[in-house]
Amino acid sequence: MIIWIAALISKMSVSVSADSGLGPLQVKNQYPLFLMFLTPVPESAELVQPKKLETGLAIDYSSVYLNSVSNNWQALMDMELMVLEFSAAYGLTSNLTLAAKIPLVSMNGGWMDGYLADYHDYFGFPNYGRECRPQNEFGYSIKKDGEQWFDASSGGLHLADSTASVKIGLLDEKDNGHFSLSFKYILKVPFGNEKHGFGSGACDHGFLLLSSINLDPLIVYLNPGYILLSDPAISNPKISVNNIYTLFAGIEYMVTQSFSIITQLNCFTGPLEKTGISRLDQDSIELGLGIAFKVWHRGKLELAFCEDLTRTAPDFNLHFKITL
Secondary structure, three states, rough: HHHHHHHHHHHOOOOOOOOOOOOOOOOOOOOHHHHHHHOOOOOOOOOOOOOEEEEEEEEEEEEEEEEEEEEOEEEEEEEEEEEEEEEEEEEEOOOEEEEEEEEEEEEEEOOOOOHHHHHHHHHHHOOOOHHHHOOOEEEEEEEEEEEEOOOOOOOOOOOOOEEEEEEEEEHHHHOOOEEEEEEEEEEEOOOHHHOOOOOOOOOEEEEEEEEEEEEOOOEEEEEEEEEEEOOOOOOOOOOOEEEEEEEHHHEEEEEEOEEEEEEEEEEEEOHHHHHHHHHHHHHHEEEEEEEEEEEOOOEEEEEEEEOOOOOOOOOOOEEEEOOO
């Protein structure tokens, strides 16, 4: 039904051709608890050309630390996290693109605690209590009213909740000079194991407007959105979530036609019910800085460093993606 509606809308829409830009950086918030919910991924209004298949591999490596208690909640996240994400997008028509993303997640104690402590000491940044935990020891436990939400363990490579999407072109910058606009619907498919913290066991639905303004050599991206979240499919403890508003904004500077520098902010409102733990309750704002450049004929490579601005994102995230 969703595909049929999308195809009907696409007949009334116009083709969005390839933007002159290489961005934005397609990196999402890799906060471990948010892996089980649908959260926004920055994207341009560009559609894949008809009958063309575009594939991608992204690798993200993050460090996360949280150890807090409130009246009803206990939260411990002490880990380094690697996410491998395989993606594919197919141009069904000139103004309709179908896509899917499948992430694999590995959580472990890591090796960077000592280096992070030295880095924080050198620049005078807080270490957020890491010194109270054994170095490079894994810990991931969320409890509500004394009951554990899931049983997480270190190691392995685990399938997480995946997504399928439809993108429809609405405005093409070639027709109006500078502005491109697309609509995107995303369905989160509950493939991840909810008993071990890799999925919610329920579907989520996302609705986003993807826009870009070409002010050569600058390209400005702005993506507002709204995501309908489902409560995790567990009986005890009962977890309630809120629908979230999302907003992405980015600026790309085209150094050449094949190389650009990108800075961006990825924001969304807090998905959890009020827990009394600020790092679970507050809205998320993550800063991304990186570069993108063309490789071979069709390929694109992007490298990014992301930093949390509100503590509801990893302490840092290193991002690499290649698209062919």
